Structures are given as structure tokens and as C-alpha cells.
Amino acid sequence: MNIVIERPPRGIMISTWRMSYQGLTEAGKLLVSGSTLPEAILHSVKSVEDNEKYVSVGYGGLPNREGEVELDAAYMDGNTLEVGAVMAVKQIKNPIEVAYDLSHKKRSSVLVGTGAEMYARQRGFAFKNMLTESSFQRYLKERTLDKDEEKRTAYEGHDTVCVIGRSGEHMACGVSTSGLYMKHPGRIGDSPLIGSGFYADSSAGAAAATGVGEDIMKGCLSFAITEKIREGVAVQEACEQCLLQHLRRLETLGYGNGGMSVIAMDKEGNTGAATTLSAFPFVISDGKECKIYIASGNQENGEHKIFIPDSQWLEECSADWIFMN
Template sequence: MILLANCEAEPGFFHSVTALKAGTGAVDALVEGIGHVEADPAVRSVGYGGWPNMIGEMECDAGVMDGTTREVGAVGAVPRTLPVARLAREVMRRLPHVMLTGAGARRFADESGFISDEMLHPDSARVWWDKLEGLLDPAQRAAFPDLPLAPFSKAITDPERVRDTTVFLGRDSGGDMAAVTSTSGWAWKYPGRLGDSPIPGAGFYADSRFGAAACTHTGEMTMRSATAHAVVHAMQLGLDLDQAVEAAARDLLTLETGFLGEVVIHAIDATGRHRVVNLLGRAPVSYWIWTPEMAEPERRLSEQFQS
């Protein structure tokens, strides 16, 4: 068994460890843990503690992948829904589709018995309006949000405020692997924006034969390079974990245009090894790791990737 997650996962990491120890399958153990992260208002990039889009609405994304069947469920830009990872699991289990977005995802949540959640944290609402108000003249404030938003997108969108999607990668006692993600996305994003978190192959991927990977930070880059799948596919082609992560990292660094920023790759292989590397970041980021040989889960620092 193994469990790997980024630093934001702390509120739920120990719950997933307990579930894995009790014999819970990888998908369910990871969804259980990430649900605690989504509900914790102290985590300011996921669920209730996250940040709204440009017009002050919460839109959350999540993805779930079963590495043994390679079935996927994903939801994006979902309103009024706190446990979006659990909703993504329902998509995987109950529908012939891989992804639902927006109003359709919320409709499916209603049909699946999910309550309608109040998602906008009061502090998030305050910070959002304070920033937006400073960019609008009186006429624009009176008309908001019924005015063109694109001219404000670069001034207000704040990917630096939300630096960590929550990502969980795990393998259970039966050897089944899974990947689960959840996020509220960039602060003040353009309405409807999806990052890599709900995109299989970009923000997450799992194949129990070889390994699993997930990415945090600048999803606009990992979507262009299909980074999570690139890591796992490289292991399928015979590269070891280190070589696979480094190949995917080097490919990201070939991007020269578009929005560029920090990326963190988290990966595990089928033998229980792990690797976490940080590209273009100013400092290492922390993550959580647990294997049965450890007395307790450990918080460690990522490597700074050197091309």
C-alpha cells in the first residue's frame, strides 16, 4: 500500500490512511479523505474554503480514476456542490459519460441525492469584492456583472492565490491504484474556466499496472502537455519512475508561450516508490507520504527540478 498527497491534503490524509489499513479499496479510501479537505474552511484552494470566479460564484472541479479498470469520472465548474470528488465518483459509477460540467453536473447531483450547498465563504466574498471594486469605475460597478469581463481577466485573475489543487494518489492492499483530485480553481477565474484537475491525462491519471500521477499549480501548462498521462505512459514504455517524471518535466519546460508558471508533479509506481518534483518554483513545496512501513505519515519537501 501507499498514499501520496500534496500538503493541502492534511485534513483528510489520515482518514484515507485509516481506510486503506482497514481494507477499503483505493478509490473509496481516497474519495473519503479528500471529502474532509473539501469541507475544511481552512484549506483555501478547495471546497468551502476556496475562492470564487470573477463574478463571485464558486465553481468547483474534481476527478476520480480507477487505475485497474481505467474508468474515470469528472465534474467541472459545478455550482452549489461541496463534495465534488464524491460527485465525480458517481459519474464514473452511474453514467456512460466521463465528465459533466456546470448546470448539468448540478442536475446530476440533485438526482443523486446531494444537497445544495452554500459555497461562498464570507472571507472569500470580502477579498474578492475588495479586489474587484478597485478595478471598476462607478459606472462599471453599477452595471456589474453585466459588462464585458475579458478586459479584466488578466488584472483580476489570480493563479498565485490558489497554488494547490488537492491531489491524492494511492494503492490499496489488493494492488489497485487510484487518483482523486479536487479544487476551486484559480481565484477570480473567468466563469466556466476548467483547469487540469478534472481533465484525465492532464491533471491526473492512474494505471494499476504501472503507476499514477497528478499535477498541481499551473493547469494551463499540464493540459497542453498531458503531463499526468505522460508520466504513466513513460513507465509503460519501460522507463523507471525517476526517468518518467523527469521526461514529463523536461517536456513541460519546452513550452515558451502562453501562460507559464510553477508546476508540481506527484507520482507513484506499482512497486510503491514515489517522486514529487517542483518546476519553475521559487522554493520546495511540502507533501504527505505514507507506506505500511512508516509508524506515521510523514510530511516531506519536494525536489526542485533541474533541467
């Protein structure tokens, strides 16, 4: 007689950038100990929002050109296709919580600016001055440089935290960002836009993007990748194909490569990642282990190496943002 020991339905989660490591480690454990998928995703995103060290998300985020921290966040449930998002909100401590709350509404579930702040206030969400002294000093210095706004890349202090999770057959994703550094007030990138910055459908898969939002949205990258997975393309190839195809299109049209990176998961929990950068760190937790990976792409054929960076690689890697984020 065989004794079948049922493994607890541990979840699998994938997230963007090294900054998400701590939160994803904790979130993976939460799933194992019985927390729901939304709880795990919210925990991992909030962990980045609350950490002032990370200057591209939440508290301590880099301000717009008027010196105000404006935040975007979105949440999507892959079982119900429920979507909630807030855009360009000020002084909301955890924008991802408001986005998640909004996702339960059938109407007025995507709110921008002061209307979104009004909603958050009426629903009792925490408010806070999100501009830290350190981000303000960096802003004052940046302001003197008189850079060309039209040429800013994503890596002058802009990385979105994106988290995709799966628990049982339930998939969902959450994203949060303070947007492009020194942006115009009210500027929105791809992050809070469904299909561009994120998409989740438990019957196919989920994807999310980080990088120059104005470029990512032109190709609705997250929806495109999810649909490619739905067609039966393996998740890693789906990421590579969609990103390379879009990059080539943008190059043909004369756009520079300001940096775009994507993560994705199919409905079986297989993961993928791709980037137009030389190296893109992302994190995977299977509930037992949580590890940082590097995706490094061949810009000719779009194929990627995915590897766990050893200490030598990290030492030799000269890119500041690898360490910062």
C-alpha cells in the first residue's frame, strides 16, 4: 500500500529586481504557512514600498520635477480578471493596498490623482509624507544638471517592483513604482496600465514589465506575452520573442533602447524573464527557497542566459543599479 503524503500546495512567486528579495522571501514563507495569494503579493510589494533605501518605489521614491513623489500601483487577479489601479497619487503610504482594494469594485476600479487620494482617505488607508530628506537632496542636485527630459532612461532611478504569484491554480500580480525620475507631474508609465505593465489570467499565465514605460506601452508587452503563453509557447520563449520583436520594431522607428525588462509565469508555475539590458536581476521563491537570478540577453537573437550570480560575478559587475536594486 502506498502512503501518499500530500505536499502542501506551496506557491511560486517571481519578482523584479534585487530590491524585491527580502519581501519575496517572506512572502514565500507566508504562502507555505497558509496565507492567501493576495496577502503574499501585497506583503512583498509593501516590503519594497516601505523601504526608503529603494528610491524608485513608495517611501523615499524619487520625486517628479516639481519635487513631489507621485506613485502608481496596480493589482490584477487572474481568476476573476479583477483589476484595480491608482495613478499619480501623493502621500499614500502603500499604493498597492489601495489598488488591491479597488480591484474588488466592478465600476470605478481605476482611479487617478486627487480622486484616488479621496478614495484612499475615505477608506481609511494610511497617509504619509513620502519624500525623504535623502531623495529631496538628490532632487535638488539633479535639478541643477538640466538634462534632456526626452532622453531619460529607466535606470536613472526608475525600477518598478512587479510580483507575480501562483498558489494552487490561482494566479495574480501586483506592481508599484514612483515612476520616471524628474517626470512631468501627472506622468504615467506602463506600470498602472493593464496589458502594458501587468496582466494575469489564471487560465493562461501572467506577465509584468519594468523599464521605460513610454516604450513598453507601445507594445502592450504584458498582454502580448500572456497571449503568447496561451498559444502554447514556453514562458521563457514567450518573454524573449515578445521583447525582441518589440525592441526591433522600436529600433526601426528610431527609438533608442532606454531599457525594458519583463517577467512572466505560465499557469503551471513555470517562469521566464527577458531584458534589453546587459543584465537584469529578478527573484524566484518556491516557498522553500528564494533566490536571485540574472537574465542576460543576446541582443542579436534575443536568447537569454538565466543564471544565479556568484560572488565573483557580483564583484565584477560594475553596474551600480545591480547593487542598488
